[in-house]
Amino acid sequence: MYFKEPFDKEKIVKQHEELLNIFKEDLSNLSDKTIKKHIQNVDFFINEYLLNRNNANYEEVNNEVDLFFRDFFIKKCMWSSPNSIKETAARFKKFYKSMMNHDKFKKDDYKCLCDTIKDEMKSWQESCDYYDSGKSNWDSFKF
Numbered sequence: 001m002y003f004k005e006p007f008d009k010e011k012i013v014k015q016h017e018e019l020l021n022i023f024k025e026d027l028s029n030l031s032d033k034t035i036k037k038h039i040q041n042v043d044f045f046i047n048e049y050l051l052n053r054n055n056a057n058y059e060e061v062n063n064e065v066d067l068f069f070r071d072f073f074i075k076k077c078m079w080s081s082p083n084s085i086k087e088t089a090a091r092f093k094k095f096y097k098s099m100m101n102h103d104k105f106k107k108d109d110y111k112c113l114c115d116t117i118k119d120e121m122k123s124w125q126e127s128c129d130y131y132d133s134g135k136s137n138w139d140s141f142k143f
Contacts, residue, residue, distance in 0.1 A: 082125035
C-alpha cells in the first residue's frame, strides 16, 4: 500500500520492526552472523528503500523489487555484485516466505515475488556486471 502524506511513519517503522523480529525468530537455527546479514538486508530494503524513499510499506515488494535490483542496488550500494544480488534476493524470498507463513503476506504475492526474482535475476546480474565494468553508456533498462 502506498501512503499519501501525511502517513504515520513511526507506526510503519514499528510494524516493520515487529516483522523483522518474527523473521529473526524463524532464522534462529542459523548462525548469529547469518541472521545479522539477513536482517540487515531486509531492514535496508523495507525501511530505507521502500519506506524512506518510496513511502511504501513491506507489502509493496512486487511493485518495487525489479527497480530496486535493476537500478538502486547497483548504483547506490557499493557492495553490489552479481553474487550479492543473488544472495540478497534469496534473503528477500526467505523474509517474505516467513511473512506468508505468519499470515502477514499473501501467498499469491509471494509467488509473484519468486517469479520476478527467477525471471529477472540474470538481467539484474548482467546489468550489475556491465555497470561495474565502468562503461559510460550503462542503462539499467537495456538488460
